[in-house]
Amino acid sequence: MSTTISLVTGASRGLGREVARRLAEEGHTVLAGVRYPARWSPLPGVEMVELDVADPASIQAAAAQVKSRFGHLDVLVNNAGILLDPTGDALSMDVDLLRRTLETNSLGPLRVAQAFAPMMAKGGRIVNVSSGGGQLSAPSTWSPAYCVSKTALNAITVQLAEALKPRGIAVNAVCPGWVRTDMGGPGAPRSLAEGADSILWLVLRATHDLTGGFWRDGKRLAW
Ligand SMILES: NC(=O)c1ccc[n+]([C@@H]2O[C@H](COP(=O)([O-])OP(=O)(O)OC[C@H]3O[C@@H](n4cnc5c(N)ncnc54)[C@H](OP(=O)(O)O)[C@@H]3O)[C@@H](O)[C@H]2O)c1
Numbered sequence: 001m002s003t004t005i006s007l008v009t010g011a012s013r014g015l016g017r018e019v020a021r022r023l024a025e026e027g028h029t030v031l032a033g034v035r036y037p038a039r040w041s042p043l044p045g046v047e048m049v050e051l052d053v054a055d056p057a058s059i060q061a062a063a064a065q066v067k068s069r070f071g072h073l074d075v076l077v078n079n080a081g082i083l084l085d086p087t088g089d090a091l092s093m094d095v096d097l098l099r100r101t102l103e104t105n106s107l108g109p110l111r112v113a114q115a116f117a118p119m120m121a122k123g124g125r126i127v128n129v130s131s132g133g134g135q136l137s138a139p140s141t142w143s144p145a146y147c148v149s150k151t152a153l154n155a156i157t158v159q160l161a162e163a164l165k166p167r168g169i170a171v172n173a174v175c176p177g178w179v180r181t182d183m184g185g186p187g188a189p190r191s192l193a194e195g196a197d198s199i200l201w202l203v204l205r206a207t208h209d210l211t212g213g214f215w216r217d218g219k220r221l222a223w
Pocket of ligand 1: 009010011012013014015016033034035036051052053054055079080081082104129130131132175176177178179180181182183184185188
Protein backbone atom coordinates (compact mmCIF):
# COMPACT_ATOMS: atom_id res chain seq x y z
CA MET A 1 0.00 0.00 0.00
CA SER A 2 1.38 3.44 -0.90
CA THR A 3 1.92 6.06 1.81
CA THR A 4 0.44 9.54 1.82
CA ILE A 5 2.62 11.91 -0.24
CA SER A 6 2.73 15.37 1.35
CA LEU A 7 4.46 18.53 0.16
CA VAL A 8 5.20 21.40 2.58
CA THR A 9 6.45 24.67 1.09
CA GLY A 10 8.88 26.92 2.98
CA ALA A 11 10.18 23.93 4.95
CA SER A 12 13.77 25.11 5.53
CA ARG A 13 12.95 26.46 9.00
CA GLY A 14 10.14 27.54 11.33
CA LEU A 15 6.64 26.11 11.07
CA GLY A 16 7.20 24.50 7.67
CA ARG A 17 10.14 22.46 8.92
CA GLU A 18 8.24 21.39 12.04
CA VAL A 19 5.15 20.38 10.02
CA ALA A 20 7.37 18.38 7.62
CA ARG A 21 9.09 16.65 10.56
CA ARG A 22 5.79 15.78 12.24
CA LEU A 23 4.19 14.47 9.03
CA ALA A 24 7.18 12.18 8.50
CA GLU A 25 6.69 10.92 12.09
CA GLU A 26 3.07 10.15 11.13
CA GLY A 27 4.35 7.94 8.32
CA HIS A 28 3.79 10.29 5.38
CA THR A 29 6.27 10.46 2.54
CA VAL A 30 7.21 14.12 2.99
CA LEU A 31 8.60 16.47 0.38
CA ALA A 32 10.11 19.64 1.84
CA GLY A 33 9.89 22.58 -0.55
CA VAL A 34 13.04 24.67 -0.06
CA ARG A 35 14.15 27.64 -2.15
CA TYR A 36 17.88 27.50 -1.28
CA PRO A 37 18.91 23.80 -1.28
CA ALA A 38 22.37 24.61 0.15
CA ARG A 39 20.65 25.75 3.36
CA TRP A 40 18.68 22.52 3.80
CA SER A 41 19.68 20.38 6.73
CA PRO A 42 18.24 16.87 6.40
CA LEU A 43 15.36 15.50 8.48
CA PRO A 44 14.62 11.77 8.87
CA GLY A 45 12.04 10.61 6.33
CA VAL A 46 11.90 13.97 4.54
CA GLU A 47 13.07 14.56 0.98
CA MET A 48 14.05 18.05 -0.17
CA VAL A 49 12.54 19.49 -3.37
CA GLU A 50 13.85 22.77 -4.72
CA LEU A 51 10.87 25.15 -4.78
CA ASP A 52 10.77 28.94 -4.77
CA VAL A 53 7.09 29.85 -4.54
CA ALA A 54 7.75 33.34 -5.94
CA ASP A 55 9.23 31.85 -9.14
CA PRO A 56 6.73 30.28 -11.58
CA ALA A 57 9.51 28.35 -13.39
CA SER A 58 10.66 26.84 -10.09
CA ILE A 59 7.08 25.77 -9.29
CA GLN A 60 6.68 24.12 -12.71
CA ALA A 61 10.00 22.30 -12.33
CA ALA A 62 9.08 21.04 -8.85
CA ALA A 63 5.66 19.84 -10.06
CA ALA A 64 7.24 17.96 -12.98
CA GLN A 65 9.76 16.36 -10.63
CA VAL A 66 7.10 15.21 -8.14
CA LYS A 67 4.84 13.94 -10.95
CA SER A 68 7.59 11.86 -12.54
CA ARG A 69 8.90 10.49 -9.24
CA PHE A 70 5.63 9.80 -7.36
CA GLY A 71 2.84 10.18 -9.96
CA HIS A 72 0.53 11.96 -7.52
CA LEU A 73 0.27 14.19 -4.43
CA ASP A 74 -2.14 13.73 -1.50
CA VAL A 75 -1.48 16.77 0.72
CA LEU A 76 -0.20 20.25 -0.09
CA VAL A 77 0.68 22.60 2.78
CA ASN A 78 1.21 26.10 1.36
CA ASN A 79 3.31 27.38 4.26
CA ALA A 80 6.04 29.61 2.74
CA GLY A 81 5.57 33.23 3.71
CA ILE A 82 7.31 36.57 4.28
CA LEU A 83 6.60 39.54 6.50
CA LEU A 84 8.47 42.62 5.22
CA ASP A 85 6.60 45.48 6.94
CA PRO A 86 6.35 45.04 10.70
CA THR A 87 5.67 48.76 11.08
CA GLY A 88 3.66 51.34 9.15
CA ASP A 89 0.08 51.64 7.98
CA ALA A 90 -1.82 51.77 4.69
CA LEU A 91 -0.93 55.43 4.10
CA SER A 92 2.81 54.77 4.25
CA MET A 93 2.69 51.28 2.71
CA ASP A 94 5.33 50.82 0.01
CA VAL A 95 3.47 49.50 -3.05
CA ASP A 96 6.52 47.63 -4.37
CA LEU A 97 6.89 45.91 -1.01
CA LEU A 98 3.18 45.02 -1.16
CA ARG A 99 3.67 43.58 -4.66
CA ARG A 100 6.60 41.42 -3.47
CA THR A 101 4.61 40.26 -0.45
CA LEU A 102 1.62 39.32 -2.63
CA GLU A 103 3.92 37.38 -5.01
CA THR A 104 5.10 35.12 -2.18
CA ASN A 105 2.16 34.99 0.24
CA SER A 106 -0.83 35.04 -2.14
CA LEU A 107 0.14 34.34 -5.76
CA GLY A 108 2.73 31.75 -4.65
CA PRO A 109 0.18 29.47 -2.97
CA LEU A 110 -2.23 29.98 -5.90
CA ARG A 111 0.43 29.03 -8.47
CA VAL A 112 1.58 26.04 -6.39
CA ALA A 113 -2.04 24.83 -6.09
CA GLN A 114 -2.57 25.29 -9.84
CA ALA A 115 0.58 23.27 -10.60
CA PHE A 116 -0.05 20.43 -8.13
CA ALA A 117 -3.87 20.07 -8.08
CA PRO A 118 -3.88 18.21 -11.42
CA MET A 119 -1.93 15.36 -9.75
CA MET A 120 -4.23 15.28 -6.67
CA ALA A 121 -7.17 12.88 -6.40
CA LYS A 122 -10.41 12.64 -4.40
CA GLY A 123 -9.56 12.81 -0.70
CA GLY A 124 -6.68 15.24 -1.27
CA ARG A 125 -6.14 18.23 0.98
CA ILE A 126 -4.70 21.70 0.43
CA VAL A 127 -3.89 23.71 3.57
CA ASN A 128 -3.02 27.39 3.12
CA VAL A 129 -1.13 28.81 6.10
CA SER A 130 -2.72 32.21 6.60
CA SER A 131 -2.84 34.54 9.60
CA GLY A 132 -5.32 36.20 11.91
CA GLY A 133 -3.78 39.38 10.45
CA GLY A 134 -5.74 38.64 7.27
CA GLN A 135 -9.13 38.73 9.01
CA LEU A 136 -11.31 41.53 7.61
CA SER A 137 -13.45 41.15 10.74
CA ALA A 138 -10.51 42.12 13.02
CA PRO A 139 -8.77 45.06 11.31
CA SER A 140 -5.64 46.79 12.63
CA THR A 141 -2.82 48.95 11.24
CA TRP A 142 -0.17 46.29 11.98
CA SER A 143 1.95 45.05 8.99
CA PRO A 144 -0.47 46.24 6.30
CA ALA A 145 1.17 44.56 3.29
CA TYR A 146 1.41 41.23 5.14
CA CYS A 147 -2.23 41.50 6.27
CA VAL A 148 -3.48 42.37 2.77
CA SER A 149 -1.55 39.38 1.39
CA LYS A 150 -3.17 37.02 3.90
CA THR A 151 -6.65 38.44 3.20
CA ALA A 152 -5.95 37.74 -0.48
CA LEU A 153 -4.79 34.23 0.43
CA ASN A 154 -8.08 33.68 2.29
CA ALA A 155 -10.04 34.76 -0.81
CA ILE A 156 -7.90 32.45 -2.96
CA THR A 157 -8.63 29.63 -0.49
CA VAL A 158 -12.38 30.06 -0.99
CA GLN A 159 -12.00 30.18 -4.77
CA LEU A 160 -9.82 27.06 -4.82
CA ALA A 161 -12.22 25.25 -2.48
CA GLU A 162 -15.13 25.91 -4.85
CA ALA A 163 -13.11 24.93 -7.91
CA LEU A 164 -11.91 21.67 -6.34
CA LYS A 165 -15.18 20.64 -4.62
CA PRO A 166 -16.37 18.59 -7.61
CA ARG A 167 -13.11 16.61 -7.45
CA GLY A 168 -13.39 15.92 -3.70
CA ILE A 169 -10.29 17.93 -2.73
CA ALA A 170 -10.61 19.96 0.50
CA VAL A 171 -9.04 23.42 0.62
CA ASN A 172 -8.79 25.41 3.86
CA ALA A 173 -6.89 28.32 5.40
CA VAL A 174 -5.35 28.08 8.86
CA CYS A 175 -3.85 30.45 11.40
CA PRO A 176 -1.12 28.90 13.57
CA GLY A 177 -1.43 31.64 16.19
CA TRP A 178 1.49 33.87 17.15
CA VAL A 179 4.46 31.50 17.24
CA ARG A 180 8.13 31.73 18.31
CA THR A 181 9.83 31.48 14.88
CA ASP A 182 12.12 33.89 13.03
CA MET A 183 8.94 35.61 11.82
CA GLY A 184 7.04 35.53 15.11
CA GLY A 185 10.04 36.50 17.25
CA PRO A 186 11.15 35.22 20.65
CA GLY A 187 8.36 37.02 22.55
CA ALA A 188 5.51 35.15 20.85
CA PRO A 189 3.29 33.18 23.25
CA ARG A 190 3.13 29.93 21.26
CA SER A 191 5.72 27.21 20.82
CA LEU A 192 6.57 25.73 17.44
CA ALA A 193 4.71 22.57 18.48
CA GLU A 194 1.52 24.51 19.30
CA GLY A 195 1.62 26.41 15.99
CA ALA A 196 2.26 23.21 14.05
CA ASP A 197 -0.64 21.49 15.88
CA SER A 198 -3.05 24.12 14.51
CA ILE A 199 -1.85 23.41 10.94
CA LEU A 200 -1.66 19.62 11.37
CA TRP A 201 -5.26 19.41 12.59
CA LEU A 202 -6.39 20.23 9.04
CA VAL A 203 -4.06 17.62 7.52
CA LEU A 204 -4.56 14.76 9.96
CA ARG A 205 -7.78 15.19 11.93
CA ALA A 206 -10.36 17.46 10.22
CA THR A 207 -13.17 15.54 8.52
CA HIS A 208 -12.88 15.72 4.77
CA ASP A 209 -16.24 17.47 4.29
CA LEU A 210 -14.75 20.64 5.85
CA THR A 211 -13.65 22.82 2.95
CA GLY A 212 -13.50 26.54 2.19
CA GLY A 213 -13.01 27.53 5.85
CA PHE A 214 -10.56 29.45 8.03
CA TRP A 215 -9.39 27.66 11.20
CA ARG A 216 -7.20 27.94 14.29
CA ASP A 217 -6.77 25.08 16.76
CA GLY A 218 -9.58 23.17 15.05
CA LYS A 219 -12.07 26.01 15.54
CA ARG A 220 -13.58 28.07 12.74
CA LEU A 221 -12.43 31.70 12.47
CA ALA A 222 -14.45 34.60 11.04
CA TRP A 223 -13.05 35.90 7.73
N1 LIG B 1 5.16 32.81 13.28
C1 LIG B 1 3.97 33.34 13.45
O1 LIG B 1 3.64 33.90 14.51
C2 LIG B 1 2.93 33.24 12.35
C3 LIG B 1 1.64 33.70 12.63
C4 LIG B 1 0.66 33.60 11.65
C5 LIG B 1 0.98 33.04 10.42
N2 LIG B 1 2.25 32.62 10.17
C6 LIG B 1 2.52 32.05 8.84
O2 LIG B 1 3.13 30.77 8.98
C7 LIG B 1 3.98 30.52 7.85
C8 LIG B 1 5.36 30.11 8.35
O3 LIG B 1 5.86 31.18 9.14
P1 LIG B 1 7.14 31.04 10.10
O4 LIG B 1 6.80 31.76 11.33
O5 LIG B 1 7.61 29.65 10.13
O6 LIG B 1 8.15 31.96 9.26
P2 LIG B 1 9.75 31.90 9.13
O7 LIG B 1 10.35 31.29 10.33
O8 LIG B 1 10.16 33.27 8.70
O9 LIG B 1 9.95 30.88 7.91
C9 LIG B 1 9.45 31.23 6.64
C10 LIG B 1 9.71 30.09 5.70
O10 LIG B 1 9.19 30.46 4.40
C11 LIG B 1 10.22 30.28 3.45
N3 LIG B 1 10.07 31.15 2.29
C12 LIG B 1 9.95 32.49 2.23
N4 LIG B 1 9.85 32.89 0.96
C13 LIG B 1 9.89 31.76 0.18
C14 LIG B 1 9.83 31.50 -1.20
N5 LIG B 1 9.72 32.49 -2.11
N6 LIG B 1 9.87 30.22 -1.63
C15 LIG B 1 10.00 29.20 -0.75
N7 LIG B 1 10.11 29.38 0.57
C16 LIG B 1 10.05 30.66 1.04
C17 LIG B 1 11.51 30.55 4.20
O11 LIG B 1 12.60 30.04 3.48
P3 LIG B 1 14.12 30.64 3.62
O12 LIG B 1 14.72 29.91 4.79
O13 LIG B 1 14.74 30.28 2.30
O14 LIG B 1 13.99 32.12 3.84
C18 LIG B 1 11.20 29.81 5.51
O15 LIG B 1 11.40 28.43 5.34
C19 LIG B 1 3.98 31.80 7.02
O16 LIG B 1 3.07 31.69 5.96
C20 LIG B 1 3.51 32.85 8.02
O17 LIG B 1 2.89 33.94 7.40
C21 LIG B 1 3.22 32.69 11.10
